[in-house]
Amino acid sequence: MNTTITVNADQSTGTISRHIYGHFAEHLGRCIYEGIWVGEDSPIPNTRGIRNDVLEALRNLSIPVLRWPGGCFADEYHWKDGIGPREQRKRMVNTHWGGVVENNHFGTHEFLDLCELLGTEPYICGNVGSGTVQEMQEWVEYMTFDGESPMADWRKANGREKPWKLKYFGVGNENWGCGGNMRPAYYADEYRRFQTYVRNYGENRVYKIAGGANSDDYNWTETLMREAGGYMDGLSLHNYTVPGGFEVKRPATGFDEAEWFETMQLALRMDELITRHKAIMDQHDPKKRVGLIVDEWGTWFQVEPGTNPGFLYQQNSLRDALVAGLHFHVFHRHCDRVHMANIAQTVNVLQAMILTEGAEMLLTPTYHVFEMFKVHQDAEALSLHLDTGDYTLGDESIPQISASASKRADGTLDISLCNLDPNREAAVSLQLRGLAGIPEVSGRVLTHNDMNAHNTFSQPETVKPQAFEGVRSVSADGLSAVLPPASVVVLTLLS
Amino acid sequence: MAVNQTCKGCSADVWVTEAQIQKLLAGMEGKGFSFVSETVYQTRLAVCRTCPSLVYGTTCSHCGCLVEVSGKLAGKKCPHPAGSKWEKAEQASASAKS
Numbered sequence: 001m002n003t004t005i006t007v008n009a010d011q012s013t014g015t016i017s018r019h020i021y022g023h024f025a026e027h028l029g030r031c032i033y034e035g036i037w038v039g040e041d042s043p044i045p046n047t048r049g050i051r052n053d054v055l056e057a058l059r060n061l062s063i064p065v066l067r068w069p070g071g072c073f074a075d076e077y078h079w080k081d082g083i084g085p086r087e088q089r090k091r092m093v094n095t096h097w098g099g100v101v102e103n104n105h106f107g108t109h110e111f112l113d114l115c116e117l118l119g120t121e122p123y124i125c126g127n128v129g130s131g132t133v134q135e136m137q138e139w140v141e142y143m144t145f146d147g148e149s150p151m152a153d154w155r156k157a158n159g160r161e162k163p164w165k166l167k168y169f170g171v172g173n174e175n176w177g178c179g180g181n182m183r184p185a186y187y188a189d190e191y192r193r194f195q196t197y198v199r200n201y202g203e204n205r206v207y208k209i210a211g212g213a214n215s216d217d218y219n220w221t222e223t224l225m226r227e228a229g230g231y232m233d234g235l236s237l238h239n240y241t242v243p244g245g246f247e248v249k250r251p252a253t254g255f256d257e258a259e260w261f262e263t264m265q266l267a268l269r270m271d272e273l274i275t276r277h278k279a280i281m282d283q284h285d286p287k288k289r290v291g292l293i294v295d296e297w298g299t300w301f302q303v304e305p306g307t308n309p310g311f312l313y314q315q316n317s318l319r320d321a322l323v324a325g326l327h328f329h330v331f332h333r334h335c336d337r338v339h340m341a342n343i344a345q346t347v348n349v350l351q352a353m354i355l356t357e358g359a360e361m362l363l364t365p366t367y368h369v370f371e372m373f374k375v376h377q378d379a380e381a382l383s384l385h386l387d388t389g390d391y392t393l394g395d396e397s398i399p400q401i402s403a404s405a406s407k408r409a410d411g412t413l414d415i416s417l418c419n420l421d422p423n424r425e426a427a428v429s430l431q432l433r434g435l436a437g438i439p440e441v442s443g444r445v446l447t448h449n450d451m452n453a454h455n456t457f458s459q460p461e462t463v464k465p466q467a468f469e470g471v472r473s474v475s476a477d478g479l480s481a482v483l484p485p486a487s488v489v490v491l492t493l494l495s
Numbered sequence: 496m497a498v499n500q501t502c503k504g505c506s507a508d509v510w511v512t513e514a515q516i517q518k519l520l521a522g523m524e525g526k527g528f529s530f531v532s533e534t535v536y537q538t539r540l541a542v543c544r545t546c547p548s549l550v551y552g553t554t555c556s557h558c559g560c561l562v563e564v565s566g567k568l569a570g571k572k573c574p575h576p577a578g579s580k581w582e583k584a585e586q587a588s589a590s591a592k593s
Contacts, residue, residue, distance in 0.1 A: 030559050043577045099509050101550070306519060306564035308554040310509030348559070358557040358574030458570075 001389040002427045007405045009413060010434030011383035013333075016406055018064040018377035019340035020331045021370060022123070024296060026071035027094060027102060028349050029311030035347030035356050036114065037106040044359045049105075050114055053361045054347060057354055058118055061370050062377065065168060067123040067295055067342045068111050072096035072178035074170070075129030079139045082107020083158055096178050100310060108143065112164045121167055123295070123342070128172030128187075128194055128211070129180035137197035140169065144204040165204060168340070170295070171195050172211040174238065176220060179211060184223035187211065191228050209293050212236035213277065221277050225284035233289075234339060235281070238296040239273055240350075241266045241323055252301035252315040253452050257422060260319055260451055261393040263299070264420045267323040268398060270297070271330045278337045291339030294331065298344045298351030298366075299323055312349045316364035317454040318463055318486055320351050321446055324369040325418040325488045329404040332381050343370075355457075362460040365453075368446050372465055372490045375414040379406035382413075391421040401426055401483070413439070413493040422451040422486040431478040432493075438476050439493035443468030447487035511553045516563045529569040535585060539566035539573070542584045548575060 025031050038044045038051045045052045069077050073094055081090040082104040089104035115122045124143075126136045142151040146163045155163070171194050173179045175187040182190065191210045198206055210232040213220035224235055243262045244250045250259055274292065281290060301314045324343070331338045343366070347354045353367040382405040390397035402418040413435070419426045432439070445468040453463050468489055470482045483489055531539070543549055543562040550556045553563065557574040565571045566581075573581035 030556070034557060038576070099551075306561055306568075307559045308509055308511060308551070308561060310507045311554075311559045312507060313559045359576045360574070 002429055003386070003388040003401045004429045004431065005387070005401075005403050005415075006385040006431045006433060007413070007415065008383040008433045009405075009407060012380040012407070013383050014335045014381050016332050016335045016376050016379050016381050017339050018062075019121075020328070020335070020338060021061075021063070021374060021377055022065040022067065022295075022340050022342040023063050023346045023353070024067040024071070024342040024344045025346045026344070026349065027069050027073045027077070027106070028071065028100070028345065029308075029313055030348040030356070031345050031352075032106050035349075035354070037110065039105065047117060048113060049110065050117060051356075054354055054356070055117055057361070057363060057367070058346070061353065061367070062374050063118055063120045064377065065121045065123050065340060065342070066115055066118070066346070067125060067168075067170070070096075070125055070173055071296070071344075072174060074125035074173045075127050075131070075175075075179040077127055078131065078135065079108055079142075080135070083109060083142075083154075108139075109158065109160060112143070122164070123168035123170065123209075123340075124166065125170035125173050126194070126198070128175060128190060129178070133194055133197050136171075136194055137199065140166070140198050140206065141201060145201040147202070163202070163204070167205065167207050168209065169198055169206045170209040170211065170236065171198065174214065175211040176214055176217065184220045185227060188224050188227035191224070192231050195231050207233040209234035209236055209295070212238070212293070215239045216273060216276070218276060218280060221280045225281055225290070229284045229290060234291040234293040236293045236295045237273065237277055239270060239294070240296070240298060240300045240344070242300040246300070249300065249302045252299075252304070253317050253454055255319070255452060257393060257451070260422055261391075261396070261398070263319055263323060264326070264391075265396070265398055267326045268330075270294075270327055271333070274330060274334045274338060278334060281337060288337055292334070292337045294338060294341040296344045297327060297341060300350055314350060315454050316352060316355070316366050317452055318365050318446070318448050319451060321365035321369045321463070321488055322418055322420060322486065323351070324366045325373070325416065326402055326420075328369075328373050328376070329402045329416070329418070332376065332404045332406065335381050357457055360457050362455045362457060363464075364455060365446060365463045368463070368465050369488055372444055372446065372488065373416060375408065375412075375490065375492065376404070376406045376416070379408045379414065381406050388426075391424075400424070401428065411495055413495075415491045415493065417483055417489045417491070419483040419485060419487045419489075425485055426483040428481050428483060429478065430481065435476075435493075435495055437495055438474060439495050441471055441474050441479055441491060441493055443471065443489055443491040445470070445484065445487055445489045447484045451486050509551050509554070511551070511561060516553065516561060519561070519564055520567065523564070523567070530567050531569050534588075536567050538584050538588050539581045542573070542580045546575070546580060
């Protein structure tokens with residue numbers, strides 16, 4: 001059947017926070033070291049140790065917020081090890097990630113410098129699992145206090161006179177697991193205690209994020225909202241798309257259609273998870289004051305053959321691009337509660353934007369979806385009705401098309417579409433309500449005739465956006481278009 | 496006591512054993528990979544073993560590759576940011592023979 005989409009251009013369902021397009025960079029594998037930080041003495045061109053090619057590529061994404069230093073690493077990170085002269089910084093073992101040696105050369109100053117270079121907001125995750133209240137309190141004081149205090153004076157002695165602006169602060173990470181193996185009621189109490197000392201200094205106002213649930217652990221959300229909801233601004237949720245599960249992970253490339261289908265099914269599950277966590281949050285917080293912060297999401301596959309298994313380095317194919325598009329559509333639909341999301345992870349780890357090998361760098365299909373979709377950042381989500389056929393494999397079906405529409409401040413409409421079927425193109429009839437005149441339509445598409453297509457260092461542009469030639473007709477009522485199989489399309493409509 | 500089965504990181508280990516590497520190498524046989532000669536392979540490994548960028552005894556920090564695997568593959572190159580160390584060593588080895 002043909003797909004019919006009705007967009008109500010005059011009916012906003014909320015604002016799509018730009019923070020939904022956030023990222024996550026953990027001290028893990030080659031994400032920070034090699035991927036972002038090469039040091040000032042590297043032959044790779046860099047700005048104060050941060051590689052310029054990656055900086056330029058990430059700037060092009062208009063990254064709104066960057067989460068750091070973990071992840072699991074956050075709950076064994078002691079920030080005082082990562083300040084002062086680099087040659088004097090403590091070396092330690094990152095036990096959560098297989099015993100990686102951490103030299104602490106990339107610490108608080110370097111991270112906040114990166115954020116300033118990118119024009120992005122920092123989101124720092126503090127240590128509850130193995131840290132202390134005092135340590136957390138002093139970190140916030142070090143970064144944000146504008147005046148005379150032991151921590152502010154130390155910051156100045158380390159070369160930073162003015163405090164940084166820090167809004168987003170996570171009080172622990174995955175405290176049900178690597179962040180302390182706590183039970184929810186216990187963590188709720190710990191959260192209440194730790195957050196008390198995450199102070200607002202001067203004009204800086206901290207948005208406090210409590211460690212939230214793993215996937216479908218609704219009891220965690222229920223307990224946290226009941227016991228500590230009044231003390232938080234945000235509550236996190238982590239869910240990865242892992243075909244086969246964590247015990248039997250599958251390759252990132254070389255997959256068949258059954259694995260493609262399973263991956264899409266799992267990605268679509270994010271809608272159910274958010275819907276159910278939201279329902280619990282709504283009971284305790286009907287005014288929707290507390291944001292749902294999906295601060296870890298993305299695909300998780302086997303590491304690339306022949307690479308160190310502790311580095312979590314995986315390829316990134318057209319399949320990952322569809323997963324990213326589907327997630328954004330889900331986040332847009334729930335923008336009343338989802339205030340932020342952070343893909344895992346920015347460079348060289350899991351569903352990354354960028355892969356590097358020494359001085360070489362490539363952009364992944366996921367990067368291109370983030371770039372194409374950035375038009376939705378801070379736009380008004382529009383009411384949309386989707387009537388689509390199924391993509392069926394065996395005796396299971398999922399909707400063939402996923403769609404989302406938003407309106408920018410200047411009135412420009414952007415409509416993103418995903419065709420999940422790798423075999424069938426899709427005829428789409430797009431009906432527009434609430435628009436005057438015939439819009440001028442342009443578009444871009446990300447697709448390939450091989451669902452396994454991906455970019456390599458020898459062929460870095462196998463998958464990249466192209467001008468979309470599939471628009472068949474445009475009128476005052478709407479337009480018709482044909483989407484290629486396995487594609488992500490973004491249409492821009494100027495009235 | 497219930498054990499958390501959703502733990503993500505604990506199984507990831509950067510310390511890779513010789514047995515694991517041999518298993519990887521054996522798994523590559525007959526799969527259509529193009530390998531370098533044994534002489535080139537040993538030249539490459541000798542370079543990697545003295546390179547400061549080798550971590551955990553097995554891994555190139557610039558590409559994350561296990562050098563005993565990547566050194567065998569014809570399509571691979573040394574990713575050292577200052578230039579390929581393999582290439583220099585292979586050229587030196589070739590000129591010494593001629």
